[in-house]
Amino acid sequence: MERAKRVIRLFMKNRLAAASLVVFIIVLLFCILGPLFTPYDYSTIDVKNCWQSPSLQHPMGTDGIGRDTMTRLMYGGRTTFSITFTAVLISLLGILPGVAAGFWGGRVDNIISRINDALGAIPTFLMVIFAENMMGWGGGNYRYAMGVALIPPIVRIARSATMEVVGKEYVEAARALGVGSTGIILTHIMRNILSPIIVHVSSSLADTLVMCTLMGYLGIGVNPPEPEWGNIVHGGYAVILSKPIQMIIPSSLIVICVLSLNLIGNGLRDGLETGKERS
Amino acid sequence: MSNELLRVENLIKTYPARTSKGQPVRAVDDVSFSIEKGKTLGLVGESGSGKTTTGRAVLRLTEPDSGSIFFEGKDITKGNMRPYRRKMQIVFQSPAGSLDPSFPVWKIISEGPKAYKLLKTKREAVELSRELLLRVGLNSEDAFRYPGEFSGGQQQRIGIARALAMEPEFVVCDEPVSALDVSYQAQIVNMLIDLRQERELSYLFISHDLSVVMHLSDEIGVMYQGQLMELGSCEEIAKHPAHPYTRELLRAVPVADPRKAASRESRIIAFPEGSVNRGCPYRLRCPVAGEECGGERPSFRDLGGGHFSACIKE
Amino acid sequence: MAPTFLAIMLVVFLLMSVLPGSNINEFSSNGGGDWLDGIFSSLNMTDSIVARYVRYIVNLAKGDFGEGRSSAGLGSNIFYRLGFTAKLALFGFLLSAIIGIPAGTLAAVKRGGRADKAVSVLTLVMSSLPSYALAVVLVLIFCLYFNLLPPFGFGTPEYYIMPTMVVAAGGVAMTTRMTRSAVSGELGSQYVMVLRAKGLTGRRIVWLHVMKNALGTVVASLTNLASQLLCGTLIAENFFSMPGICQLLTKSISGRNQHTVLGCVAVLSVILMMVNIVSDFAAALLSPRIKDAMVYGGGRQNGES
Numbered sequence: 001m002e003r004a005k006r007v008i009r010l011f012m013k014n015r016l017a018a019a020s021l022v023v024f025i026i027v028l029l030f031c032i033l034g035p036l037f038t039p040y041d042y043s044t045i046d047v048k049n050c051w052q053s054p055s056l057q058h059p060m061g062t063d064g065i066g067r068d069t070m071t072r073l074m075y076g077g078r079t080t081f082s083i084t085f086t087a088v089l090i091s092l093l094g095i096l097p098g099v100a101a102g103f104w105g106g107r108v109d110n111i112i113s114r115i116n117d118a119l120g121a122i123p124t125f126l127m128v129i130f131a132e133n134m135m136g137w138g139g140g141n142y143r144y145a146m147g148v149a150l151i152p153p154i155v156r157i158a159r160s161a162t163m164e165v166v167g168k169e170y171v172e173a174a175r176a177l178g179v180g181s182t183g184i185i186l187t188h189i190m191r192n193i194l195s196p197i198i199v200h201v202s203s204s205l206a207d208t209l210v211m212c213t214l215m216g217y218l219g220i221g222v223n224p225p226e227p228e229w230g231n232i233v234h235g236g237y238a239v240i241l242s243k244p245i246q247m248i249i250p251s252s253l254i255v256i257c258v259l260s261l262n263l264i265g266n267g268l269r270d271g272l273e274t275g276k277e278r279s
Numbered sequence: 280m281s282n283e284l285l286r287v288e289n290l291i292k293t294y295p296a297r298t299s300k301g302q303p304v305r306a307v308d309d310v311s312f313s314i315e316k317g318k319t320l321g322l323v324g325e326s327g328s329g330k331t332t333t334g335r336a337v338l339r340l341t342e343p344d345s346g347s348i349f350f351e352g353k354d355i356t357k358g359n360m361r362p363y364r365r366k367m368q369i370v371f372q373s374p375a376g377s378l379d380p381s382f383p384v385w386k387i388i389s390e391g392p393k394a395y396k397l398l399k400t401k402r403e404a405v406e407l408s409r410e411l412l413l414r415v416g417l418n419s420e421d422a423f424r425y426p427g428e429f430s431g432g433q434q435q436r437i438g439i440a441r442a443l444a445m446e447p448e449f450v451v452c453d454e455p456v457s458a459l460d461v462s463y464q465a466q467i468v469n470m471l472i473d474l475r476q477e478r479e480l481s482y483l484f485i486s487h488d489l490s491v492v493m494h495l496s497d498e499i500g501v502m503y504q505g506q507l508m509e510l511g512s513c514e515e516i517a518k519h520p521a522h523p524y525t526r527e528l529l530r531a532v533p534v535a536d537p538r539k540a541a542s543r544e545s546r547i548i549a550f551p552e553g554s555v556n557r558g559c560p561y562r563l564r565c566p567v568a569g570e571e572c573g574g575e576r577p578s579f580r581d582l583g584g585g586h587f588s589a590c591i592k593e
Numbered sequence: 594m595a596p597t598f599l600a601i602m603l604v605v606f607l608l609m610s611v612l613p614g615s616n617i618n619e620f621s622s623n624g625g626g627d628w629l630d631g632i633f634s635s636l637n638m639t640d641s642i643v644a645r646y647v648r649y650i651v652n653l654a655k656g657d658f659g660e661g662r663s664s665a666g667l668g669s670n671i672f673y674r675l676g677f678t679a680k681l682a683l684f685g686f687l688l689s690a691i692i693g694i695p696a697g698t699l700a701a702v703k704r705g706g707r708a709d710k711a712v713s714v715l716t717l718v719m720s721s722l723p724s725y726a727l728a729v730v731l732v733l734i735f736c737l738y739f740n741l742l743p744p745f746g747f748g749t750p751e752y753y754i755m756p757t758m759v760v761a762a763g764g765v766a767m768t769t770r771m772t773r774s775a776v777s778g779e780l781g782s783q784y785v786m787v788l789r790a791k792g793l794t795g796r797r798i799v800w801l802h803v804m805k806n807a808l809g810t811v812v813a814s815l816t817n818l819a820s821q822l823l824c825g826t827l828i829a830e831n832f833f834s835m836p837g838i839c840q841l842l843t844k845s846i847s848g849r850n851q852h853t854v855l856g857c858v859a860v861l862s863v864i865l866m867m868v869n870i871v872s873d874f875a876a877a878l879l880s881p882r883i884k885d886a887m888v889y890g891g892g893r894q895n896g897e898s
Contacts, residue, residue: 003381003425121869122862123819123820123823123861123862123865124820125820125823125824125827126858126861126862129842129846129854129858168376168379169371169373169376169377170376170377170378170379172340172371172377173369173371173377173378173438173441174379174390174394175340176338176340176364176368176369177364177368177390177391177394177441177445178361178364178365178391178394178395178445179390179391179394180361180394183394187382187390188379188381188382191379191381191382192379192381206721210723211824213723214723214724214725214824214827214828217723217725217828217831218827218828218831218843219843220843220846233725237832240729240732241732241736241737244729244732244733244737247729248729248733251723251725251726251729252726254723254726255721255722255723255726258721258722258723259717259718259721262717262720262721263717266717
């Protein structure tokens with residue numbers, strides 16, 4: 001745990017990363033707590049007031065059928081983040097086979113790597129589209145497919161990190177002390193493969209967020225009227241030439257999130273990599 | 280015989296060839312020796328002589344291909360090593376590599392006893408490591424630091440503390456001082472000697488530095504290219520080295536008196552690459568080698584008094 | 594490659610036969626040629642899943658994707674749109690290469706300097722910007738403010754400019770990053786040091802070798818780039834209403850037209866696989882080191898010292 005403190009300290013030194021973390025937390029709070037403060041519901045239709053520009057009543061305007069955009073963004077954020085986080089969590093399942101492949105090598109490694117390569121050969125997007133098609137679209141069923149599509153890189157990273165650790169002398173030392181394989185995996189290996197995985201997770205959060213909103217934007221994401229950031233952008237497309245702000249607002253929100261996640265990931269990477277090198 | 284702690288018979292370990300055209304390498308080629316309780320066997324040789332592999336094979340960190348290992352009379356060559364690991368420990372050559380940088384020191388030291396469920400709480404583990412840290416000359420507060428914060432010599436002490444935590448009877452010291460500054464070497468070697476006395480330990484001390492080995496071993500084994508060239512008591516080997524290779528190693532040991540040093544012969548012979556499969560492996564460098572040395576592999580001849588040599592010329 | 598493709602299609606096919614509302618069973622009950630029927634009936638497998646799958650694959654190979662909701666032949670529709678998408682993707686690829694490779698090389702050469710930092714910042718921004726956001730910005734600038742380019746439709750080259758930029762956006766960041774790491778990897782390698790130490794060799798020759806090898810590495814991961822470009826094309830076609838295969842794909846998903854989806858997925862997978870093969874070849878051609886690695890495989894080095 002002391003090591004974690006060291007990493008956090010280094011991370012905080014990187015002002016850009018720290019600022020991004022703050023920004024991201026603000027956005028999260030906006031989505032989680034925001035709905036408590038708005039008078040609107042995300043499906044309150046008020047067609048007379050459609051396509052309003054930002055005003056006091058509707059700080060971010062209204063959409064095509066009069067729903068308040070800000071409220072929709074708050075709820076939409078919940079949906080988007082829930083899909084994104086679920087997908088990334090599912091991808092973490094790949095740690096286990098990766099460690100297994102790296103630790104035991106030989107045939108186990110062969111089998112796992114082949115399956116992993118086959119899975120990774122399928123382009124993410126096609127897999128997701130296909131899964132959505134199959135499972136009935138809407139309701140964010142595609143989060144499971146996204147999660148699965150994110151597994152191969154994790155397996156690869158876990159595997160190579162494990163292989164690096166397995167070759168180290170302290171693993172041999174642990175064996176000489178009488179520690180069994182399970183013990184070695186749970187302690188030495190797990191602690192030492194965390195950093196590359198964390199770095200990857202942060203960047204995959206950003207990519208998954210983009211992909212999730214992408215699906216929404218193409219109109220093949222969550223079912224309306226349920227809001228999701230990509231959906232909202234999609235909705236704004238109808239009036240892009242007349243009222244471009246309708247697309248700009250949700251897009252900017254998305255861009256801010258993705259940018260912060262990327263910067264956080266960069267900060268984490270720098271923090272973890274320099275934190276490890278101590279002579 | 281009841282005094283015998285470790286016996287190794289005809290140990291062989293071969294590694295497959297690295298390239299498609301190369302030969303498999305016999306890292307340990309029919310090595311036999313025994314160590315009595317409380318005694319120290321020093322294993323000397325240059326890099327590639329197989330001494331490190333032997334050390335690891337004895338502990339079965341590397342599985343031997345054939346041969347037998349007996350510990351306290353029991354055959355431990357195959358089967359579960361776990362019951363024996365308590366009594367047989369190892370100190371590694373590179374201090375930094377053998378300590379997990381993500382573990383605090385107390386965790387490193389108590390890892391062994393914890394694996395045998397000898398320690399139940401974290402407090403016990405920290406207590407134990409504090410005691411051992413003091414014993415190896417470090418501070419008890421160091422228990423909460425990380426290996427990266429220590430110097431090489433200190434890290435090596437942590438490694439020794441870790442080995443001692445198991446209260447072993449036998450410790451393989453794999454070049455424990457080779458990676459350290461000369462000033463540190465003496466400290467660590469002396470500490471090992473003290474510990475040996477205190478706890479009645481037996482060592483298999485591996486090193487390429489003959490002077491260090493002679494300082495703390497009761498018996499010495501000389502290895503070359505995986506084979507044991509000479510085996511005998513420290514005194515015998517120092518005074519009457521029977522094998523030409525042993526003599527070459529002795530020549531390399533610095534001698535205080537410059538007049539004596541000058542009188543020693545030295546000869547540099549270039550030896551061709553390629554594996555040597557026939558006869559004595561040393562013959563390509565040997566100053567007294569002859570035709571007959573390229574024939575059969577010389578057997579380990581008993582010269583009396585526990586002194587063995589694998590040279591047919593003596 | 595073929596096994597991977599067949600595997601993908603098998604999974605696709607099995608899932609589709611299991612799910613309700615899919616009419617793939619009727620589709621694959623006949624067709625494929627009489628010789629197939631002969632084989633299957635002799636093995637008593639006429640109606641099994643295997644038979645249906647094989648028929649489906651054979652049909653695909655003949656270009657017959659079955660009937661879509663609109664009774665126009667799906668196959669021809671797909672192939673017509675394919676040409677479109679291919680043009681768009683190709684332009685996008687060229688654009689990202691034209692921008693990305695020099696940028697990456699510059700960053701690698703002036704490592705740590707201002708140019709490198711600037712390039713890093715730009716890469717970060719580009720990879721954080723979802724393509725549709727970029728599309729919005731482009732439309733804003735070029736259509737609304739400057740009134741230069743038409744936003745929707747196709748035909749004359751001007752319609753292609755913004756879509757190409759959107760497609761390229763997905764690829765530029767990746768290309769730049771890869772080129773930078775590949776080139777700086779080459780520049781740091783031993784043969785470059787040797788050549789430089791000799792001093793006599795002209796800069797041109799050094800550069801030739803460096804770039805060849807670096808590009809080899811970049812080309813090797815062309816498949817990844819292709820996935821990115823695919824996403825970009827999807828958005829571009831959707832946003833700018835260009836009749837390509839990706840647009841068909843998204844429309845058929847929303848329209849729950851499973852046949853079409855299957856057909857598009859099949860075609861796209863094949864194309865991606867071909868890209869994979871081509872990229873491997875090209876990489877081996879460019880960089881002898883990669884060629885050796887591919888031919889001799891990663892040698893497992895056993896044994897400790």
